[in-house]
Every structure is written in C-alpha cells, then in structure tokens.
Amino acid sequence: MFSRITGIGGFLPGEPVSNDDLARRGIDTSDQWVTSRTGIRFRHLAEGGQSASDLALEASRRALAAAGLAASDLDLIVVATSTPDFIFPSTACLLQSKLGNHGATAFDIQAVCSGFVYALTIADKFVRSGSHRRALVVGAEVFSRILDWSDRATCVLFGDGAGAVVVEASETPGILSSALHADGAHHGILSVPGSICGGKVIGDPFLRMDGQAVFKFAVRVLAEVADECCQAAGVAPADLDWLIPHQANIRILEATAKRMKLPMEKVVVTVDRHGNTSAASVPLALDEAVRDGRIVTGQKVMLEGVGGGFTWGAVLLAF
Numbered sequence: 001m002f003s004r005i006t007g008i009g010g011f012l013p014g015e016p017v018s019n020d021d022l023a024r025r026g027i028d029t030s031d032q033w034v035t036s037r038t039g040i041r042f043r044h045l046a047e048g049g050q051s052a053s054d055l056a057l058e059a060s061r062r063a064l065a066a067a068g069l070a071a072s073d074l075d076l077i078v079v080a081t082s083t084p085d086f087i088f089p090s091t092a093c094l095l096q097s098k099l100g101n102h103g104a105t106a107f108d109i110q111a112v113c114s115g116f117v118y119a120l121t122i123a124d125k126f127v128r129s130g131s132h133r134r135a136l137v138v139g140a141e142v143f144s145r146i147l148d149w150s151d152r153a154t155c156v157l158f159g160d161g162a163g164a165v166v167v168e169a170s171e172t173p174g175i176l177s178s179a180l181h182a183d184g185a186h187h188g189i190l191s192v193p194g195s196i197c198g199g200k201v202i203g204d205p206f207l208r209m210d211g212q213a214v215f216k217f218a219v220r221v222l223a224e225v226a227d228e229c230c231q232a233a234g235v236a237p238a239d240l241d242w243l244i245p246h247q248a249n250i251r252i253l254e255a256t257a258k259r260m261k262l263p264m265e266k267v268v269v270t271v272d273r274h275g276n277t278s279a280a281s282v283p284l285a286l287d288e289a290v291r292d293g294r295i296v297t298g299q300k301v302m303l304e305g306v307g308g309g310f311t312w313g314a315v316l317l318a319f
C-alpha cells in the first residue's frame with residue numbers, strides 16, 4: 001500500500017501587504033532593503049479575529065473539493081503549526097470541529113517551518129501501515145501574532161496563510177521517499193523563548209533569530225536532505241521536475257538550487273508574494289504550481305522544509 005496526494009488547497013488572508021506598506025505603518029525599512037536581501041515583496045496578514053484554524057478551514061475545504069471528498073470521509077487530520085489557536089485543544093481538533101468531522105484521529109505537529117514535511121511524512125506512514133485511508137494534512141500559521149513589529153530584522157520576513165493536502169491510500173506510489181531530521185543543539189538561533197505560567201507570559205513572547213546562522217544552516221541541510229531523499233528513492237537529483245523548498249528567502253532558494261545543480265526554472269517560488277509563512281509555505285507553493293498547470297501528473301516533485309528546532313526534512317512525490 002502507498003499514499004498519494006489527491007487534492008490540494010491554499011488560503012491567504014486579506015490583501016497583499018507590500019514592503020512600502022510596512023514602511024508607511026512606521027517600520028524603519030525600505031522596499032529596496034527587503035527585496036534585495038530576501039526577495040520578499042508582499043505578505044498577507046490575518047485580521048485580528050482570524051486564527052490558524054480559520055485559515056486552515058479555508059485551505060482544507062479547497063483541498064477536499066479538489067479530492068472530491070467530504071470532511072466525513074477523513075480518518076486522520078494532522079495540522080502543522082507553531083501558532084496554534086490555543087495551548088490546547090489542538091488546532092487539528094478545532095479544525096475538525098469546524099469541518100464537521102467526528103471521530104477521525106486528529107493532532108498537531110510542531111516542527112516550525114519543517115512542520116508540513118513532518119506532518120506529511122507522518123500521514124504517509126499512517127496510511128501505508130493500513131491503519132488509516134484518508135488523511136488531511138495542513139500547514140497553517142499566523143506568524144504575525146508572534147512578531148516583534150519593532151524589530152525590523154524579523155518582522156518584514158514573515159506572513160500568514162494555510163495550505164492543505166488530502167492524502168489517500170493508493171496502489172500506485174505517490175510519496176516515494178521521505179527524510180526527517182532535527183538537532184536541538186541549534187535551538188537558540190531561531191525561537192520564541194517565552195512560556196505561560198500563572199496567567200502570565202514568562203520570558204520573551206516574540207520570534208528571535210540569528211539571521212546569518214539560520215541562513216548558513218538552511219542552505220547546507222536543504223541540499224543534504226534532498227540528496228538523501230533522492231538516494232532513498234533511486235532518483236537522480238537531475239531527474240527532479242520540480243523543487244519546492246520552504247519559502248524563507250530567495251537567496252536560500254537560489255543557493256540550494258545551485259548546490260543541487262538544478263536551474264531556478266525548476267524551483268517553485270512564492271516567497272516574493274507570500275513571505276515566509278512557516279509550515280504553510282510548502283503546501284501553498286505546491287497548490288499554486290498545481291493550479292497554474294506547472295506541476296502535472298507523472299512528474300517528480302521534491303518538497304523541503306527547514307526551521308526552528310532546528311528541524312529539516314524532505315518528501316519526494318511522484319505526482
């Protein structure tokens with residue numbers, strides 16, 4: 001038994017917010033700085049009342065419609081998020097309730113920007129074991145809530161959004177291989193180091209990052225894990241049709257493609273219009289490239305994540 005992606009959906013809240021819009025809102029930055037260092041031109045920001053489960057709901061409805069399934073058909077719901085609605089219950093349970101599904105296995109995965117590849121790999125293992133047949137895998141984030149809007153080095157980089165896929169049991173292979181890694185020794189270079197105790201936030205509730213350390217780490221592990229995943233499936237990197245790395249920074253994407261000896265024409269890029277949407281970035285990019293007809297049946301697609309933890313991983317698809 002194998003698992004295959006049979007439906008994809010994405011959702012971005014509100015209108016695009018440009019770098020100039022951020023400067024107009026009082027952030028000491030410029031379009032020239034952000035574009036030249038990151039490739040980011042726009043991001044979407046959730047309204048005050050919109051939570052991760054609200055964004056996940058819209059993306060999930062679209063993925064279910066694309067798969068031709070109802071929410072009641074699902075027996076597994078996995079949500080990757082680092083910006084959950086509540087401490088508990090999980091965002092997966094809240095999404096389940098909003099979808100009107102009763103009884104499916106539902107839980108969250110927290111692997112920050114690698115969350116979607118972690119969640120997809122877990123769903124693949126559930127489905128291939130035969131215990132579950134129809135899974136919904138979602139990456140949903142409202143990173144705007146954990147940004148320090150007075151820290152120009154981080155607040156310009158991130159955006160909000162959600163992407164979802166339906167994964168079904170199949171006799172033909174869809175997910176060819178996957179690899180997941182973490183090294184907690186690097187937890188300090190990207191973190192939100194606060195906690196809640198006695199009704200108060202203890203420590204710092206905002207995202208903090210050593211940008212240059214993250215940059216170097218990301219480029220190295222994205223190339224390594226893609227290679228590992230290719231080797232596991234017996235696929236040469238040159239035979240990949242599409243590479244969809246986590247959309248953190250155009251320079252990270254370019255450096256990864258260069259290390260893998262892939263032309264940028266094979267890399268799906270959304271970071272210019274979405275910013276870094278953490279666990280949502282990979283399914284949002286996959287959704288865009290499938291809907292606009294770039295990714296078609298029969299192609300080989302490598303999905304890759306890297307993020308806080310540090311965590312990293314990849315999933316190779318025969319689409």
Ligand SMILES: CC(C)(COP(=O)(O)OP(=O)(O)OC[C@H]1O[C@@H](n2cnc3c(N)ncnc32)[C@H](O)[C@@H]1OP(=O)(O)O)[C@@H](O)C(=O)NCCC(=O)NCCS
Pocket residue numbers: 028029030033034037038113152153154156209210211212214215218248249252276306307308
């Ligand atoms: C964040 C990042 C763009 C910063 O680029 P950098 O070249 O390392 O820039 P630095 O942090 O050294 O800052 C250079 C200067 O720009 C300034 N600067 C920082 N953010 C700025 C902004 N938004 N607008 C204008 N100037 C800014 C800094 O204050 C600094 O000024 P100084 O030299 O006067 O002190 C880059 O390190 C990066 O992309 N890292 C990876 C981040 C990432 O993708 N994280 C998520 C991974 S999941």
